[in-house]
Amino acid sequence: MYKAILADKDTWWVGVNDYETDLFESLWPLPQGVAYNAYLVLGSTAAAAIDTVKGPYLDEYINKLTEALGGRTLNYLVVNHMEPDHAGLISQLRAKWPGLKFIGNAKTVPMLKGYHGIEENIIAMKDGDTLDLGGHVLRFATVPMLHWPESMVTFDTTTGVLFSNDSFGGFGAHEGGIFDDQKNPARWEDEMLRYYACIVAKYSNIVQAALKKLGGLPITKIFPSHGTLFREDVKKVISLYDKWSKFEGEKGAVVVYGSMYGNTRRMAEAVCTGLAEAGVKDIRLYDASRTDPSYILRDIWKFRAFALLSCTYNTQLYPSMEAICSKLLNRMPKNKLVGVAGSYSWSKGALTALQDYAAKSKLEVVGPAVEVYASPTDEDLKQCCELGVNLGEALA
Numbered sequence: 001m002y003k004a005i006l007a008d009k010d011t012w013w014v015g016v017n018d019y020e021t022d023l024f025e026s027l028w029p030l031p032q033g034v035a036y037n038a039y040l041v042l043g044s045t046a047a048a049a050i051d052t053v054k055g056p057y058l059d060e061y062i063n064k065l066t067e068a069l070g071g072r073t074l075n076y077l078v079v080n081h082m083e084p085d086h087a088g089l090i091s092q093l094r095a096k097w098p099g100l101k102f103i104g105n106a107k108t109v110p111m112l113k114g115y116h117g118i119e120e121n122i123i124a125m126k127d128g129d130t131l132d133l134g135g136h137v138l139r140f141a142t143v144p145m146l147h148w149p150e151s152m153v154t155f156d157t158t159t160g161v162l163f164s165n166d167s168f169g170g171f172g173a174h175e176g177g178i179f180d181d182q183k184n185p186a187r188w189e190d191e192m193l194r195y196y197a198c199i200v201a202k203y204s205n206i207v208q209a210a211l212k213k214l215g216g217l218p219i220t221k222i223f224p225s226h227g228t229l230f231r232e233d234v235k236k237v238i239s240l241y242d243k244w245s246k247f248e249g250e251k252g253a254v255v256v257y258g259s260m261y262g263n264t265r266r267m268a269e270a271v272c273t274g275l276a277e278a279g280v281k282d283i284r285l286y287d288a289s290r291t292d293p294s295y296i297l298r299d300i301w302k303f304r305a306f307a308l309l310s311c312t313y314n315t316q317l318y319p320s321m322e323a324i325c326s327k328l329l330n331r332m333p334k335n336k337l338v339g340v341a342g343s344y345s346w347s348k349g350a351l352t353a354l355q356d357y358a359a360k361s362k363l364e365v366v367g368p369a370v371e372v373y374a375s376p377t378d379e380d381l382k383q384c385c386e387l388g389v390n391l392g393e394a395l396a
């Protein structure tokens with residue numbers, strides 16, 4: 001993987017694997033690393049790089065790009081997205097190839113100036129505009145707010161490759177192969193969904209619009225800027241994106257709790273017992289303090305029901321549950337069932353805060369909403385179990 005890889009006709013993968021960044025966007029853990037995929041399309045009359053990689057990988061990227069160029073000059077850099085994990089090396093490319101032209105759109109222009117001081121040699125494309133590289137005609141489509149305002153995708157009308165940038169991307173570095181036909185889907189699908197839930201999910205309605213907009217193009221391959229390149233089963237990844245952006249969850253439930261001394265955890269376990277009694281087989285029980293929120297968000301996207309349980313802490317939600325609720329409110333999943341329960345010893349607070357969240361979420365709330373004083377009694381646990389049964393039956 002230290003050499004450029006021929007990914008399609010005249011199309012080179014010149015990306016890099018990053019095993020050293022612990023947190024993507026200084027937020028999301030990367031236990032399997034992450035790949036920044038960048039590309040080079042060599043037409044007969046011009047060469048175009050599609051995106052670059054993150055700053056620290058300058059040497060590896062330039063070596064691969066130079067190798068793939070085979071002595072030719074670089075004429076264009078297509079800037080699908082200005083986030084620095086892809087646009088990090090724009091200034092360095094301009095220093096190496098001073099005649100380089102930058103392909104973006106109207107919203108890319110101020111960002112090129114703001115991040116790199118670049119005001120010249122910029123071509124702002126409009127939807128459907130094309131660039132002829134000689135034997136390869138690139139066509140551009142803007143996808144504003146997927147997930148930045150200047151985001152766009154590039155379609156090679158000759159090969160049928162869609163360079164989709166962050167859309168269809170996933171966490172996880174490449175391990176050996178870079179293509180879907182070289183990897184077990186079990187290895188990339190979860191990390192693709194975790195990427196979706198963390199980075200893209202807030203813009204799910206825009207994903208739906210983009211799928212319709214791109215639906216008319218004869219796409220045969222999708223090469224994103226993170227994770228697996230899809231050339232064998234493009235329909236499958238498009239249908240995954242369709243499903244996730246329509247909030248179509250599988251039959252299963254996520255139970256998330258915040259608990260210091262185990263009382264709220266016992267309540268959560270009783271909810272799980274009820275779910276199992278109702279025949280639900282996919283149950284994920286998470287301690288919000290010990291599981292990174294990205295995994296909890298991923299599974300809330302994957303399944304159709306979830307329950308939130310929290311002890312009261314300084315009159316409010318327990319902090320790790322507060323973090324989950326605010327992330328959910330930011331992304332607003334739809335089409336899910338939610339149940340809530342709280343515990344307290346004097347003022348109360350957690351259950352009301354969870355009910356507030358549930359009301360703001362506009363999701364269908366399944367009862368009973370259980371509130372427990374100190375240690376749950378048998379009757380309290382029976383109610384929690386009933387909440388699980390009701391969630392499970394509502395899923396059926």
Ligand SMILES: Cc1cc2nc3c(=O)[nH]c(=O)nc-3n(C[C@H](O)[C@H](O)[C@H](O)COP(=O)(O)O)c2cc1C
Nearest residue numbers: 259260261262263264312314315344345346347348
């Ligand atoms: C630091 C701290 C702050 C708390 N703040 C409140 C509070 O403001 N109001 C309240 O009713 N209970 C409060 N509690 C009590 C807990 O909500 C209660 O003990 C609950 O049963 C803990 O559940 P757990 O065993 O799942 O941690 C607090 C407990 C601790 C340790």
Ligand SMILES: [Fe+2]
Nearest residue numbers: 081083147166
């Ligand atoms: Fe991005």
Ligand SMILES: [Fe+2]
Nearest residue numbers: 083085166225
């Ligand atoms: Fe990215």
